[in-house]
Amino acid sequence: MRFKLIIVLLAFVPFTSMAQDRKSKADILFYEYQYEKAIAAYRVEMEKNTLTNHQLLNLADSYFSTGNHKNASKLYLNVNKNDTIMSANRFNKMLQSLSKNSEKDRIKTFLNSKADKLSPELLENAAFNYNLLEITEDTDNSIIRNLAINSAQGDLSPAFYKNGILFSSSRARNNKNIYEPTGESYLDIYFARLGSNNTLIDVEAFKEIPATDYHKSTPYFSEKLATFFYTLSNAEEGELKYDENGKNSLAVGTFSKNNRFRFILKDLSTSFYYPFFDDNTERLYFAASFDDSYGGTDLYYVNTNNGQIMSAPINLGPRINSPGNEIAPYIFNGTLYFSSDIFYGLGGMDIYKSNILPNDSFTIPVNLGEGMNSSLDDFGFIIQNDENSGLSGFFASNRAGGKGRDDLYGFVVKNTPGIKTFSLGGKVVNLSTKVGLKGAQVRLLNQKGAILREVIAGNDGSFRIEIPWKSQVTIQAMSDGYSIFSTTYSEEGMEEIQNTSYNMGLVKMEDLMVQLEDKTVLKLSKFYFDKGTSVLNAQVENELKKVVDAVLRFPQMKLRIQSHTDTRGSSSSNKRLSQERADVIKNYLLKNGLNSNNIIEAIGYGEENIVNNCVNGAYCLDFLHKQNERTLFVVE
Incomplete structure (x- = not known):
């Protein structure tokens, strides 16, 4: 069913x-x-x-x-x-x-x-999850158990509370009415104490929330507000309330420790359910079917101030919401967990996770895979740190082998559940103007240089790219007429950069060059070797690093290294000294990323091509002599 x-x-x-x-x-x-x-x-x-x-x-x-x-x-x-x-x-x-x-x-x-x-998000989400679910390596480290407290009816929507969990159930109670569409009792809230090995024991009706003859379900307790959030039928003075079309919907109410009840999300024509209050942001997340829904039931949030709603409902957008139904939001360690019956899953409802990014956007929702998910419905996922096992939690499922229509399952895992992914976002910009480069290509390559994924940057140069986790990736960015950005990271570096805004700067080739002595040469600051030597000093090395950077950005660039001296000293010694300097520069460049294809020649011209009147025997000030001492990197 x-x-x-x-x-x-x-x-x-x-x-x-x-x-x-x-x-x-x-x-x-x-x-x-x-x-x-x-x-x-x-x-x-x-x-x-x-x-x-x-x-x-x-x-x-x-x-x-x-x-x-x-x-x-x-x-x-x-x-x-x-x-x-x-x-x-x-x-x-x-x-x-x-x-x-x-x-x-x-x-x-x-x-x-x-x-x-x-929508491009739907297509990308589908392609990504199809690819993930085809990965055959064993990534599931979970231990999952059906719990002894389950009944022959429906047991669902677990929520942590004190030393146990709250959950919803349609198990029969003498004082609870029958819900006509199912023939079972209206949902009510129960409490079970947490036993050893993530088991649940000692089930009892939860009496801290006021009783109702109708639905009371999907509870969540906020430690910060000391307040219960839960779903209940719209009713007044013990009678169901209907809209003009005869519809009775579900509302979200709160009950605080000072025994105050109030409706906070209520509309006779719209149902709200699965409330989750994020203590860190004071946002109240929930599921509902509004007119702006992307399909069936979507996930939303409202901003609150101490639990008081301060905004209209905000749809989480097409990265999370789909043409299917999305329910049961839960946030843990910066990750949104929820369930969806979108078509690219394993069955009915599947549990997904998506990292929450600093700009309130989300990474591609990732299916938690077989184990947590089955060919039927899996939903209501919650998780917490566990001092014994690493992580533990609960969810509901109607998978085969259960005791009732929906059962509660407990799990323990060593690592975050689901296939690990690498996600990166940021901008590609013009390094000179800092303006984003629309249409730039961003690629992730594996260790063999094969393209794993490629995306196109948006109008402002922004991009987001995601792949299944690898031990190493090379990140590349390129745009017509611009340099190539390329950097390789191992796993430690990947962990570090994926939680940042990763910006890549590209330059136009003409911005790196200047016309000098009727030649096209690299644009560098003037540098000098120590007098009479060919030993690299800090000033020379600093400029040579710019040459390396320029060629690495434009790997097809070819250079002629031309070294010149002034006329002080003998012509032969100047010729020899300039050649030594040209050779030292060439060797440095070859050791630091260039190859022989990038360097056509390295020639020392001595004093053959002076640029002023400081010829042999002429008196010149030092700064005029230094105009002749120069190294040019001619671009071919």
């Missing part, structure tokens, strides 16, 4: 308030979530009349919800081909159906054919 508890947590719409808008018995059954009966009724109606596209999609959804993905995909594809009414969420279901039928290549072909109509 498709993630039933998404339906449980979404609003219940009584049939009596909407029957006047439906003329089909099959439609009625569909909107009552009776999918098997709806399929049978639609098939009967198809023999009498042609179904509308809306009804065909309802039938496709029914097949999808009952696991008949072959029939579901056929219907979705036919409607998508002939009509434009398909929502982003149903588009995701269509691709999920193809994935369930093991038609991954067909999905990729479909994505390529629709690339101009799909």
